[in-house]
Amino acid sequence: MHRCSEAAKAVEELEDVYVVHHWDCDGIASAAIVFTRRESHGLRTRFEIPPIETYDRSVYRRLGIDARNTLVVLDYAVYPESGVVFDHHRADPVGEALICNPVLSGADEMSYPSTTTVLQRYVGTGRLDLVALGIVGDLGSRALRTEWRRIVEEGAEIAGVSVEELVRCANILNTCYVMLDSEIVSYAREVLIRNGIKGVIADGKLSGVVSDIEDELKSIVSSVSPELEDSKVIMFRVRSRFSIVSKVGRALAERYPNKIVVVVGHVEGKNIDRIYVRSTSTNLSKVLQHLKRAGVGKSVGGKDWVFSVLCASSQCEDELPIVLKALREC
Numbered sequence: 592m593h594r595c596s597e598a599a600k601a602v603e604e605l606e607d608v609y610v611v612h613h614w615d616c617d618g619i620a621s622a623a624i625v626f627t628r629r630e631s632h633g634l635r636t637r638f639e640i641p642p643i644e645t646y647d648r649s650v651y652r653r654l655g656i657d658a659r660n661t662l663v664v665l666d667y668a669v670y671p672e673s674g675v676v677f678d679h680h681r682a683d684p685v686g687e688a689l690i691c692n693p694v695l696s697g698a699d700e701m702s703y704p705s706t707t708t709v710l711q712r713y714v715g716t717g718r719l720d721l722v723a724l725g726i727v728g729d730l731g732s733r734a735l736r737t738e739w740r741r742i743v744e745e746g747a748e749i750a751g752v753s754v755e756e757l758v759r760c761a762n763i764l765n766t767c768y769v770m771l772d773s774e775i776v777s778y779a780r781e782v783l784i785r786n787g788i789k790g791v792i793a794d795g796k797l798s799g800v801v802s803d804i805e806d807e808l809k810s811i812v813s814s815v816s817p818e819l820e821d822s823k824v825i826m827f828r829v830r831s832r833f834s835i836v837s838k839v840g841r842a843l844a845e846r847y848p849n850k851i852v853v854v855v856g857h858v859e860g861k862n863i864d865r866i867y868v869r870s871t872s873t874n875l876s877k878v879l880q881h882l883k884r885a886g887v888g889k890s891v892g893g894k895d896w897v898f899s900v901l902c903a904s905s906q907c908e909d910e911l912p913i914v915l916k917a918l919r920e921c
């Protein structure tokens with residue numbers, strides 16, 4: 592399970608790999624670290640973005656990657672049967688992949704707040720700017736109140752930006768996947784690799800994406816009202832053409848710091864229904880383990896303070912009662 596040195600060796604030596612990375616900031620920053628590291632050794636790296644919002648193993652069959660190429664999977668909580676994985680999610684390892692995920696070996700999540708910190712520790716990277724970007728991507732500006740503050744400040748300095756700008760860059764990259772458009776994610780990754788953090792901040796196309804999503808988020812958060820509320824749980828429903836449920840969930844978790852916030856999201860035109868759960872006050876890891884064991888929905892994944900269920904039924908009719916019951920009993 593904890594085969595970091597073998598995984599690192601593979602990344603440093605394999606001639607030709609396909610990197611499959613999560614669409615968010617940490618995934619993109621991790622992909623940039625692996626690319627630049629391998630480029631410096633003259634090794635070839637190509638990319639595939641898994642179909643957005645498909646968190647199951649069928650993704651690897653559908654990517655159509657030549658069996659002779661090795662898969663390198665980054666920050667993506669679904670593992671292939673073979674290849675190399677660097678991650679920090681609570682995932683289920685299957686098959687024979689070389690998995691480097693210290694969290695699965697018992698490390699606490701704050702020791703590895705991003706996949707970029709796993710890469711920093713085990714592959715080694717001279718790119719503290721990209722490491723910091725992944726940290727801020729997953730923790731938000733909360734990173735500045737943790738032991739990671741120094742790395743974030745150093746990373747910003749290396750990139751030639753302020754800490755606020757580093758946070759803005761992370762926000763831009765995290766917003767790209769909300770568009771549910773793998774081309775935008777690829778575009779963002781290329782801008783980051785070629786032009787760095789400053790380049791991402793200065794890019795007009797990426798700024799346009801962010802303002803579209805921010806407008807949508809503002810209008811949802813200002814008008815949404817709870818469908819259900821008790822002493823422990825508060826629940827909302829959200830419909831959008833974007834996969835905005837996690838952004839809405841983050842905003843509402845800050846508005847209701849003493850509750851477990853549940854947001855049932857429906858993406859229009861894509862039939863993607865998801866239950867997003869976040870709390871700033873209740874550790875959700877036991878509920879997450881319980882729901883995983885129960886095999887709820889198409890998949891369940893998350894961390895101590897947040898998890899998400901990809902539903903098999905429209906509007907999560909089957910899954911929602913099970914999730915709410917588990918949350919009330921936790």
Ligand SMILES: [Mn+2]
Nearest residue numbers: 617666705706
């Ligand atoms: Mn991550």
